[in-house]
Amino acid sequence: MSPRRPDADVPPGLMLVDKPGGMTSHDVVARARRALSVRKVGHAGTLDPMATGLLILGVGAATRLLGYVGGSGKTYEATVRLGQATVTDDREGDVVTTTSTAGLDDAAVRAAFAAQTGPLQQVPSAVSAVKVDGRRSYDRVRAGEAVELAARSVTVHRLEVRRIDRPSPDLVDVDVTVECTAGTYIRAIARDAGAALGVGGHLTALRRTTSGSFTVAEAGTVEESAAALVAGGGPGFLPLTDAARLLFPERSLTAEEARALGYGQRIPATGAAGTHAAVDPDGRLVALIEDAGRATRVAVGFPPG
Numbered sequence: 001m002s003p004r005r006p007d008a009d010v011p012p013g014l015m016l017v018d019k020p021g022g023m024t025s026h027d028v029v030a031r032a033r034r035a036l037s038v039r040k041v042g043h044a045g046t047l048d049p050m051a052t053g054l055l056i057l058g059v060g061a062a063t064r065l066l067g068y069v070g071g072s073g074k075t076y077e078a079t080v081r082l083g084q085a086t087v088t089d090d091r092e093g094d095v096v097t098t099t100s101t102a103g104l105d106d107a108a109v110r111a112a113f114a115a116q117t118g119p120l121q122q123v124p125s126a127v128s129a130v131k132v133d134g135r136r137s138y139d140r141v142r143a144g145e146a147v148e149l150a151a152r153s154v155t156v157h158r159l160e161v162r163r164i165d166r167p168s169p170d171l172v173d174v175d176v177t178v179e180c181t182a183g184t185y186i187r188a189i190a191r192d193a194g195a196a197l198g199v200g201g202h203l204t205a206l207r208r209t210t211s212g213s214f215t216v217a218e219a220g221t222v223e224e225s226a227a228a229l230v231a232g233g234g235p236g237f238l239p240l241t242d243a244a245r246l247l248f249p250e251r252s253l254t255a256e257e258a259r260a261l262g263y264g265q266r267i268p269a270t271g272a273a274g275t276h277a278a279v280d281p282d283g284r285l286v287a288l289i290e291d292a293g294r295a296t297r298v299a300v301g302f303p304p305g
Helices: 025-036 062-069 106-114 137-142 186-197 223-232 239-246 254-260
Strands: 012-018 041-044 052-059 075-080 082-086 094-099 116-122 152-168 172-181 201-212 237-239 251-254 276-279 285-292 293-303
Touching: 012 025, 012 239, 025 041, 025 052, 025 062, 025 223, 041 062, 052 062, 052 116, 052 152, 062 239, 075 186, 082 186, 094 223, 106 152, 106 172, 106 186, 116 186, 172 186, 186 201, 223 237, 239 285, 254 276, 254 285
Parallel strands: 052 201, 082 201, 251 276
Antiparallel strands: 012 052, 012 237, 041 052, 075 172, 075 201, 082 094, 116 152, 152 172, 276 285, 285 293
């Protein structure tokens, strides 16, 4: 194993990883830590082990951006199997009911998925990472507890049925593309569409293709993205300032303004709403800033080094 290097020796930024199936998001973080020989790595927007696709990692000071990345809208490609319900609402759980889909026509299937668009009150799967009194719901379920989670507000902006297939007379597989807000469970869409049709449903494949402004086309393996980070740029890695510019409008600072923010002082407001990436004349991200009356305050600082 290579010796662990100080985190300060690694350029801060976002790693865009195309997560393979069978790994948890934490597994991906652990692999990145090993590849970079650093500790300060985190992820935004958990993906289930079954799922593949875009997972965004923050390295060094860029971990402070992850809360903003994780809250962005997502796009998924998924396959739903109608005719079977599982305990986990996906293929990794035991089948609990089987109901023939022989009487379902394509129009009914499309209508059921169309009903899963717009603002929804969605109940997450009991086998999920939602916390109940400080413990993950899936841990409580595995301990034998009965868990009922409260519905939460989500929005499905677009749900396109791309293909309807019938692998057997009693099953229907539906390929869909879903654009949604953060916190939407695609497993719950599969479950609820199946329940509405009276046959049950579960997720058999899931791939995240976008998260906010980032796409899986830009991503690489952990090792490829780590190599790009060490090189200071390349496919699969976005330096800190470039990442902030994608997430927020930029405010260019004078040297005096950058120095003032570095000392914790406020600078004059511009009247622009929302959070901005404050960048100094050398192109370094100084802070994320917000107007507060006539002055601008630092929401998140990024000291030199």
